[in-house]
Amino acid sequence: MPLDTPKDPAIAEKAARDPENFALANCIRALSIDAVNAANSGHPGAPMGMADAATVLFRNHLKFDASNPDWPDRDRFVLSNGHASMLQYSLLHLTGYADMTLDQLKNFRQWGAITAGHPEYGHAKGIELTTGPLGQGLAMAVGMALAERRLAAEFGDDLVDHHTYVFLGDGCLQEGIGQEAISLAGHLGLGKLIVLYDDNSITIDGPTSVSFSEDVPARLAACGWHVQSCDGHDGRALDAAITAAKAEAGKPSLIAMKTVIGFGSPNKAGTYSVHGAPLGADEAALTKEALGWSAAPFEIPADLAAEWRRIGARGADARTAWEERLVAKSRDVRDEFTRRLSGRLPADYDSVVKTSRDRLFAEPKKAATRKASQMALDPLTEAVPEMIGGSADLTGSNLTRVKAVDSQYSREAPGRYIGYGVREFGMAAALNGIALHGGFIPYGGTFLVFSDYCRNAIRLSALMGIGTIYVMTHDSIGLGEDGPTHQPIEHLASLRAIPGLTVLRPADTVETLEAWDIAIRNRKVPSLLALSRQDVPQLRTQAGDENLTAKGAYIIRQFGEGRDVTLIATGTEVALAVEAAEALHQDGMSIAVVSMPSWELFDAQPLDYRKATLGDAPRIAIEAAGKLGWTRYVASEDDVIGMTGFGASAPIDRLYREFGITSDAIIARAKALAGK
């Protein structure tokens, strides 16, 4: 193919090291410049700086087949510095992903286009995950790499054997979650995770030296990584580095690429002005001239286009060979592998749930809901081998470890239980990565109060629409003596505020089983289980196959005919509501007690059901948490028996009493509302 002749001698010198690679990379640079200019918004600098590395990766290393983007054994490509989205859109377009048309590039950042400001999972094939919130792409990639090793252990390296490649910049390495991911990956020896670091010495506030002066390779080496450095515009050096990284099987790899942000731009390269603003028409023209690029905007010379298409089809043989290997497997293995990747649950799943329910009705149990969760997990994880568990160093508190999910995931043997360490954010993002990889239903535990530490990853689960399961125990002041730093107050409200997340706060053993059933079935919606430290009685004792928790709220007790008052409670406070209702009924009042384990599920019920459940009588809500939002269901926050400030350090009974979350308080309010 004819090669570009850069006008700028410094660029020409770099180009000469691998002229074909340079010419192909210029396609990315040109499209990125044009799309950002067309949108008059976006980030051209990083795509221009990383184009050479991306070309080497896609051209020589990345295992993919653009015409079969869902091939399970493809390498995963993660653009952790998501603002460089035009790099990825250019690559997908050039290599021939069907949905990434030229029109989509021309509509970069416009309403309805799949080419959003940051790559959005679900918008287009080849976008493996949503990135933009820095550090999380890397942490999700750790989950992907971790899932790959586990799936290979289950199905063999001939079916599962792919790399996870990550592009990232300084931001991902400055964010704390980046370090959590780095430390965990090094600990687990994820040798097939390869990170290319765009070390361009520029950050939004100026040169990185304003805030970042550490020795990144040394830091990662200290965390057990294989590290290399190279010129990020030297195609041959990049190729050698990636080859060496692949050869290192026992450690994750970092390739620190010295790059120039906005490479090629005569007046803006190497400055922060090219990070997040269009080049503009004049500078675009000068840049293309400097690069030796003469095609019109959004136009790719035919020979280069053809070469990119060839690259996009490069993996077809490998894919075909893989499919033959799958076909050659025994029927059982093939079916199970296919089932696992499809997200379908095992055929006997329903009966396992039923057996568990029946057992609870046969032998009701008083238990903390975290314990109820462990009881539920025991048979469910036995029946659902794709469930993979873990905790952010609170296993004994979260009770996330059970018999089937007991083998510790280590560098030697990738088991089903992952010790994430004291890394809540890294864990949550890794859970997302595991879910995105496919083949697994991941869950992980921490204290509910530390949902704060991983909140943006929970948000990303919801935004991406994936079925990550968060197990959050110690869900109120009921955790007692550890005090206000460990007692969630505002957390239920703040999690309910996240669109697309199902928050479940079950009241007893049965609701906890039902909550798990919902979470496991929900493969497109994340679930968060808020579970108690303290014991609660089993309130659901009437046998039946219906998952009432799935209705979000239902009448769990009716005292008398009609209603003077409706008590609505969640979790551990349902028992308190029942206790109060019994007393009120003895005083002659009629009461319905509504257990409301999930607002989101209840709000999705038909209006008639919601009206019938909530009733017309005055309502009181009881929840040992902040009151914000409850006015969705009750007339005023005065009708909420809950918390108005932070908790305190003391034994649990004392706390409930001091904060006025008592049956006496419920009774008093109910009588006042009913005028009795």
Add this chain to the structure above:
Amino acid sequence: MPLDTPKDPAIAEKAARDPENFALANCIRALSIDAVNAANSGHPGAPMGMADAATVLFRNHLKFDASNPDWPDRDRFVLSNGHASMLQYSLLHLTGYADMTLDQLKNFRQWGAITAGHPEYGHAKGIELTTGPLGQGLAMAVGMALAERRLAAEFGDDLVDHHTYVFLGDGCLQEGIGQEAISLAGHLGLGKLIVLYDDNSITIDGPTSVSFSEDVPARLAACGWHVQSCDGHDGRALDAAITAAKAEAGKPSLIAMKTVIGFGSPNKAGTYSVHGAPLGADEAALTKEALGWSAAPFEIPADLAAEWRRIGARGADARTAWEERLVAKSRDVRDEFTRRLSGRLPADYDSVVKTSRDRLFAEPKKAATRKASQMALDPLTEAVPEMIGGSADLTGSNLTRVKAVDSQYSREAPGRYIGYGVREFGMAAALNGIALHGGFIPYGGTFLVFSDYCRNAIRLSALMGIGTIYVMTHDSIGLGEDGPTHQPIEHLASLRAIPGLTVLRPADTVETLEAWDIAIRNRKVPSLLALSRQDVPQLRTQAGDENLTAKGAYIIRQFGEGRDVTLIATGTEVALAVEAAEALHQDGMSIAVVSMPSWELFDAQPLDYRKATLGDAPRIAIEAAGKLGWTRYVASEDDVIGMTGFGASAPIDRLYREFGITSDAIIARAKALAGK
């Protein structure tokens, strides 16, 4: 003094290295064992393991005077692994802090005691900050150390010259925020920050090797730290290490102390069973025997008690000398130093605010509220030298940098503007540390969506009751093309849910100035300003000295007599509400438009004011955010013109239109509610 004779030969060997230190440390161990046993809850392992190091620090190095705990130039002691709280309570009691009585130790973790499960700021003198949420103690300490250097630059090393000592464990080093703090401290060369790392090889889930295998000293060395390792039970080695750390002025110091968790316990030392559970009576007895400790529970032998009291008074001479130096300063310097430390604002503050207001009324300005914020900051920071600014690498977007706050804080010169890097959580915690240190009003910026990344630090500001100021720009879908990952939806609700935080979303230049005025005055309450990327007109044009934003909500426009409908809006949507109200009025309706910049401030107003402001007419709320919580003020979420899901990537006008946040939507709903 008579020294303990340990029964256990391994312990005896350690004790022999510094017998006095060992005997003094046993006082801490004994009290910690007794208090945790009495509470039947708590964490004995870490206090027992770190007692030797704590004794060396308090005995030989820490500059403090227990009878004058507020001495501004005291060294700061930060127990970042807050679950080891009994270590600190024991130290405070032994050294003679007046409020830390023996009864308080006996009431460890009980209602009303100042000895909470984790150290709580404000409970007792000597507790410099609230810790427990891991990693944040270290990050707050970075803020303290940073503040110390800046204050010294302003007032001289003869008035400000103290160290910040941090105790921490593996958890703080695994948390991402720990790395953010480490990286920032190394970058800024905070030489007077000294960290003692309790390297006990034990984590809650078992040996640290289940999840943590990095070379911590090498990681910190890569981040520019001075690192040492030593035996954490060898008094002389610890003393030498702290001495060497103090001698290193240009780098923060890490002392990795190899320790035994639960040191002294024959059956539990070195195991995770001693991390978070009482020893029990039997093991307590065995432990004391092994340590050579024969006093009754909660009893300290008189000679050891006397020696500890001597330690507590050790700094009295230094304090007196410091006071003499302060008195010897010029009146101006002394008054200003005292004022700064007292938290009082400058005498001319009110007039500066008034001048700024008057200027806005004289020349109304259309501006984004982030720009209005910068306009407000210009004169305010000029007048209030204790204001110290920064951003998590979004200076040009947050507009947090102004003329008076322009000098970059660097290792060479501690200026007034801190480049926190892409480290939102580290920044937020550092802001808290600066506020806790005293002498400053810290503010820092990021995008509102990234409040997620630093949420638990915002919570801690509120829990501690300190006046940290968060500047959070790009506060809605109004940020446009960057798309849903960068568009806050649930964030306003989730921040309003935090008890004790004042969330301010001003509507125009005047409200933004007023919001800053509120935030600056609020030295015991944190404030969060949610500011827009896009321009808004100045709606407040009628001159007047009253800060209406301080009322939380007020009628900003009245159209016609009485009300058919009340429109309540915040921030950028107030202008939209006014636009709709004008149209409705032309159609013959009477409308009150309520601007509601702060729910918390409004809810604190007298009932009469609230009723008069909200009125009896049907109400509609308009806010480009999730609807949760608005039913506090309107009848139903159907009456909220807001967002029901995530945003999208597109130009701003298109987004508002597509998501139905338009004056047409307001008009339609108003007519429906008013039956017109």
